[in-house]
Amino acid sequence: MGEDPSSPVDTAADGATASPARRPRKRRASARSLARRAACQALYQQFLTGDHARNVIAQFTDFPGLERVDQELFRQLIMGVETHREALDALIAERSDRPVDQLDPIEHAVLLIGLYELRERIETPYRVVLNEALELAHEFGAEDGHKFVNAVLDKASLTLRKVERAR
Secondary structure (H helix, E strand, C coil): CCCCCCCCCCCCCCCCCCCCCCCCCCCCCCCHEEEEEEEHHHHHHHHHHHHCHHHHHHHHHHCCCHHHHHHHHHHHHHHHHHHHHHHHEEEEHHHHCCCHCCCCCHHHHHHHHHHHHHHHHHCCCHHHHHHHHHHHHHHHCCCCHHHHHHHHHHHHHHHHHHHHHHC
């Protein structure tokens, strides 16, 4: 039995329906990666509905299949983005050639998560933050959206993680 394609975790990006023996082996995502993935989807939903972060968190934590997600990180990302949204959008505006209000919602969500982690979760190495953001942009974003996400986050890491990048 295959996984539910509507589940926010572990769905194939291409919607492939080939038998498991014919699909390439995919590394199982960590609970932290799944939390970032769910946070990206929750932020996207929040952009569409305008709902409060706490309501979106409640909806997602009730969704079947999220038991493997790092729930604490998921909550921190959603609440952190909401709390620091103005400052995070300012960081995007300083490093982007596009107005923030014209960003693709997925790219915007990925950038908000990545910038929040770069700024507030210094225990997570900047390379991990960039890699995770690029994975999300590849999976959910527009064809070349990952290039934009990479450019903005790389520029931001030069100042937000100056000491770490100097090593």
